[in-house]
Amino acid sequence: MSSYDAIYDVVRQIPRGQVATYGQVADLANLPGRARLVGYALYRVAPDADIPWHRVINARGEISESPVRFGSDHFQRVLLEAEGVIFSAHGKVNLREYRWQAEIPLEPGDA
DNA sequence: GCCATGACGGAGC
DNA sequence: TGCTCCGCCATGG
Numbered sequence: 001m002s003s004y005d006a007i008y009d010v011v012r013q014i015p016r017g018q019v020a021t022y023g024q025v026a027d028l029a030n031l032p033g034r035a036r037l038v039g040y041a042l043y044r045v046a047p048d049a050d051i052p053w054h055r056v057i058n059a060r061g062e063i064s065e066s067p068v069r070f071g072s073d074h075f076q077r078v079l080l081e082a083e084g085v086i087f088s089a090h091g092k093v094n095l096r097e098y099r100w101q102a103e104i105p106l107e108p109g110d111a
Numbered sequence: 112g113c114c115a116t117g118a119c120g121g122a123g124c
Numbered sequence: 125t126g127c128t129c130c131g132c133c134a135t136g137g
Binding site for chain 1: 117118119120121
């Protein structure tokens with residue numbers, strides 16, 4: 001058991017057709033600034049867990065590529081597109097539109 | 112037990 | 125606008 005459970009729980013709450021950033025998940029999991037830990041946690045659990053890991057992307061709205069993924073990043077994009085998430089020509093997601101807004105009461109200056 | 116790396120993020124240049 | 129560097133901390137050698 002570890003703080004990762006909180007991460008998994010947060011990721012599981014991401015609704016279909018929406019995405020969340022690593023930093024956002026980390027914050028919601030009570031781990032502000034530990035975005036890397038979120039990626040690490042997902043990396044370890046992804047294959048077996050029933051967690052929508054594909055709904056977690058980086059702050060740029062892109063799917064993070066890494067040597068350890070070998071190409072599963074492309075699979076992630078397919079899964080997101082299957083949920084209705086549209087990728088731009090740059091291969092990025094419009095976070096403005098698809099970013100999951102969890103229990104955020106109000107943001108001054110954004111609305 | 113120490114060193115290097117990493118599904119990231121934000122600030123600096 | 126784009127790239128680089130630093131910080132955070134768990135995991136692996």
